[in-house]
Amino acid sequence: MGERIYLFDSTLRDGAQTQGVDFSASDKAEIAGLLDRLGIDYVEGGWPGANPTDDAFFADPPKLEHARLTAFGMTRRAGRSADNDPGLRAIMAPKTKVVTVVGKTWDFHAKIALGVSLEENIRMISDSVAHVVRQTEEVVFDAEHFFDGYKENPEFTLACLKAAFDAGARWIVLCDTNGGTLPHEVERIVGEIAKHIPGDRLGIHCHDDTGNAVANSLAAVRAGVRQVQGTLNGLGERCGNANLISIIPSLMLKMGFETGITPENLKRLAQVSHALDEKLNRAPDRSAPYVGERAFAHKGGLHVSAVEKDPRSYEHVQPDLVGNRRHIVMSDQSGRANVLANFRDFGLDIDPNDPKVMQLLDDVKAREFNGYAYDGAEASFELLARRALATVPEFFKLISFRVIDERRWNAKGELVTLSEATIKIEVAGEQHMTVAEGNGPVNALDTALRAVLLQVYPEVADVRLVDYKVRILTPTEATGAVTRVMIESADGAGERWWTVGVSTNIIDASFNALRDAIDYRLLKTRGTAPIVALPKKRA
Numbered sequence: 001m002g003e004r005i006y007l008f009d010s011t012l013r014d015g016a017q018t019q020g021v022d023f024s025a026s027d028k029a030e031i032a033g034l035l036d037r038l039g040i041d042y043v044e045g046g047w048p049g050a051n052p053t054d055d056a057f058f059a060d061p062p063k064l065e066h067a068r069l070t071a072f073g074m075t076r077r078a079g080r081s082a083d084n085d086p087g088l089r090a091i092m093a094p095k096t097k098v099v100t101v102v103g104k105t106w107d108f109h110a111k112i113a114l115g116v117s118l119e120e121n122i123r124m125i126s127d128s129v130a131h132v133v134r135q136t137e138e139v140v141f142d143a144e145h146f147f148d149g150y151k152e153n154p155e156f157t158l159a160c161l162k163a164a165f166d167a168g169a170r171w172i173v174l175c176d177t178n179g180g181t182l183p184h185e186v187e188r189i190v191g192e193i194a195k196h197i198p199g200d201r202l203g204i205h206c207h208d209d210t211g212n213a214v215a216n217s218l219a220a221v222r223a224g225v226r227q228v229q230g231t232l233n234g235l236g237e238r239c240g241n242a243n244l245i246s247i248i249p250s251l252m253l254k255m256g257f258e259t260g261i262t263p264e265n266l267k268r269l270a271q272v273s274h275a276l277d278e279k280l281n282r283a284p285d286r287s288a289p290y291v292g293e294r295a296f297a298h299k300g301g302l303h304v305s306a307v308e309k310d311p312r313s314y315e316h317v318q319p320d321l322v323g324n325r326r327h328i329v330m331s332d333q334s335g336r337a338n339v340l341a342n343f344r345d346f347g348l349d350i351d352p353n354d355p356k357v358m359q360l361l362d363d364v365k366a367r368e369f370n371g372y373a374y375d376g377a378e379a380s381f382e383l384l385a386r387r388a389l390a391t392v393p394e395f396f397k398l399i400s401f402r403v404i405d406e407r408r409w410n411a412k413g414e415l416v417t418l419s420e421a422t423i424k425i426e427v428a429g430e431q432h433m434t435v436a437e438g439n440g441p442v443n444a445l446d447t448a449l450r451a452v453l454l455q456v457y458p459e460v461a462d463v464r465l466v467d468y469k470v471r472i473l474t475p476t477e478a479t480g481a482v483t484r485v486m487i488e489s490a491d492g493a494g495e496r497w498w499t500v501g502v503s504t505n506i507i508d509a510s511f512n513a514l515r516d517a518i519d520y521r522l523l524k525t526r527g528t529a530p531i532v533a534l535p536k537k538r539a
Contacts, residue, residue, distance in 0.1 A: 002256040005221065008042040008140070008173075008203065008229040009035050009244060011276070012057075013072055015235030016046070025056035027279060035232075036064040038272050039261035040244075042140075044070045044100060049090030058094035066260060070098040070140065075128035078116045082131035092135055099132050101125075101169075102142040105160040106149030118156050126163040133168035140227075141169040142205060147181040150189055161197060171203045171227050176216060179209025179239060183219040190223035199224030206242040208234060213242035218250060221257070232276045233285070245273045246289045249322050263321070270323035278494055283467050290322045297327040327378070346382055348389065360388045370502065371473045371484050377500035379489075379520040380513070386523070395522045396453060398515070399424035399431065403441040403507055419444040427456055442468070442510045453518070459525045460518060462492045470506065480504060487513040491521065 012028045015021060023031070032043050043064065046054035048071050061069055073091030076082045091099055103125040104110050110121035125141070132139050141164035143149075149157040161172050174190060181189075186204075194202065204220035204227070206213040217228050228251070234243030251257045252266060270291035277284045286293040296319040319325050343350055350357065363384070364374055374381040386392045401423040410416050421444035424433045434451045438444030446465070453460050467488035474481040483506045490496045497520055501512030 002258045004226065005251055005257045005259050006041045006203075006227040007039075007244065007248065007259055007261070008044065008070075008227055009040045009067075009231065010044040010205075010229055010241065011035070011231040011235055013044050013046045014237065014241050015231045017237040018235045018240070021235060021280060023053065025053055025060075028053070028057045029060075029062040031232075031276065031279065032062045032064065032067070032069070034272055034275055036062075036067040037265075038268060039259065039265045040067050041260045042070050042098060043067045044072055045094075045096070047072045047091070048094050049073070049087065058096075061094065061096070068098045068138070069096050070100050071096045072100045072102070075101055075103040075124045076131075078114060078120060078124065082127040085128075088128060088131060092132065095136075097137040098140065099136050099138075100140040100142055101128050101132055101164075102144050103128065103160065103164070104145070105143040105157045106145040107153045107156045108149070109145060110156075122156075122159055122163045125160055126167045129164045129167035129169050138171075139169045140171040140173060140203070141165075142173045142175055144175050145177045146174045147176045147185070147189060148178065150193075151185075154192075158193070158196060161193065165197050165201065170201070172197055172201055173203035173205050173227065173229060174220065174225070175205040176207055176213075177205075179207030179213065181206075181212075181216060182210065183212055183215045186216045187219040187223045190220045190225060194224040200226045203227030203229060204242075205229040207236060208239040208241060208243075211239070213240070214246045214250070217242045217247055218255070221251065221255070233273055233288070235276075245269060245291055249290050249317065253317050253321060266321060267323045274494065283488060284496075290317075291324055293327060295319070296324055343385065346385065348386070348391070350389070356388055360385055363388070367502075371482050372500055372502050373484065373486070374500070376486060377498045377513075377516075379497035380499045380516045383516055383519055383523070392519070392523060393526075395427075395457070395519055395526070397426040398511075399426060401445060401448075401511065403444060405441060421445045421448045423448040423452075425449070425452055427452065441507050442514065445507070445511055446514060449514070449518070457522055457526075459521065463489055463518065463521050464491075465514075465517070466490045466496070468510075473502075483509050485509040485513045487517055489517040489521070497521075 011031060012023065016023050028045065032045065035043050045057055045061065048054055048058050058071065071091045071094050073087055076085035076088055082088055104114060104121055107118055110116055110118055114121065129139055129141055143161055146157060165172055174193065202225040204217050204225045206216040217230065221228060228247060230242035230244035230247055233245055234240040248259065248261060249266065249269065252259060252261065273288065273291045274284045284292065289295060296315055298314060368374065383392060401421060404420045405417065407417045419438050419441045420435065421438065421441065422433065422435045423445065424431060432452045434448050436444055436448035436451055438447045450460055465487060469486040471484045472481045473484055482502065482504050485501045485506065487499050488496060497517070499513045499516035499520065501509040503509035503512065
């Protein structure tokens with residue numbers, strides 16, 4: 001076994017400072033449980049007394065099996081004793097077993113922000129840490145703006161760290177608070193600090209303002225620190241914090257360190273990352289290292305051939321070790337290896353020399369020339385491939401649809417726009433027509449289509465559109481341009497899939513992508529099972 005690295009997650013505090021992110025107390029409890037089950041050592045819950053949400057969270061904290069819940073607060077104020085400081089009282093109130101105390105370690109901040117002498121700043125750190133140590137099991141001291149302070153006044157900054165260490169802090173965390181330090185600086189400075197404070201008592205906390213938070217964290221580990229702080233998916237103020245989703249597998253799979261995460265739990269990493277995105281109602285980053293859909297995606301035919309022979313050619317780790325999988329995407333860059341690899345993923349057994357393989361490849365290239373993009377719409381490609389082999393049932397047949405948009409002033413004098421869709425389809429040999437209104441033409445079409453399909457395919461109710469993208473492919477044609485529509489869909493289990501439609505009519509392109517989304521869902525739930533007719537309506 002390798003040396004032990006302790007993982008400290010601050011998603012519930014630092015992550016909550018992300019623009020557009022607003023956790024409720026129940027959201028925090030759910031995310032804390034997710035982190036606990038993954039195997040994170042410390043979960044920082046927030047700042048008691050700072051806001052009603054954190055107060056509500058700590059008033060009814062989640063029961064964690066592995067992780068240690070941590071409350072966060074700052075050192076005593078100048079001119080007050082630690083016993084009589086309301087801020088310190090607030091962070092002790094939840095009675096967590098671990099408390100994080102943040103203190104100024106940059107002389108500029110001590111003088112300007114706090115307006116105190118350097119000696120008083122050191123006493124504030126020492127008094128606060130000693131006070132909290134007497135009342136809890138473990139204290140983490142966050143040395144705010146450590147790297148900036150050390151570069152300007154290393155003697156003062158080191159004195160601040162020693163004050164916390166001598167007062168009994170279990171961890172002294174070196175913070176790159178404005179994210180401006182580079183990896184070579186981090187490794188050098190941490191190495192110097194490790195001469196005064198043992199590495200197994202040091203932690204690192206990095207922000208990503210230069211895009212180096214992960215690299216800085218790993219450099220600090222190389223220099224000796226044994227606690228790493230970060231957030232899920234790199235959430236955080238400004239450019240974010242160090243991304244634990246990237247750090248964890250790098251520590252375990254690349255650097256040989258042991259963490260509280262077992263190899264089996266590491267396989268849940270992609271799931272945890274995507275679960276947070278789901279909670280935030282946003283699409284996962286498809287290019288995210290290790291866990292993104294593109295992390296192990298191969299497009300060029302030569303690359304695919306090499307990966308088929310030896311995955312190490314273009315994959316730095318096995319995808320399944322982090323809960324991901326290989327994606328062989330189709331495009332006009334593809335060769336026969338791409339087609340065959342996709343067939344294997346689909347569970348299709350076909351002779352590599354079957355003429356249909358090259359016919360499909362030629363069809364894909366022709367379609368991409370005309371505007372389709374299958375490297376971003378794998379569900380549409382699977383349907384195309386299966387239809388080429390005659391293995392997709394016609395779940396429903398479109399006879400016609402019509403969409404009407406009306407823009408008018410209502411009785412209240414408000415300007416409103418309404419969309420109405422009329423659709424005629426055939427299901428199991430029977431024709432049906434329905435009319436529905438919607439918030440826009442695509443929503444109206446979707447609503448009308450579901451009104452019929454739900455009677456035969458109840459699983460369609462579980463399908464929801466989570467992203468809709470339009471791209472103009474021939475801008476010189478102005479309003480008559482060819483349009484490509486990409487739709488991302490999801491089901492209740494969190495599965496996501498992408499479909500594509502192309503047409504000179506944006507509504508037609510949207511319907512094509514929408515139809516593929518529904519057909520794909522039905523293919524996955526029904527396979528090639530026979531289609532049952534709709535129930536007869538009584539006269």
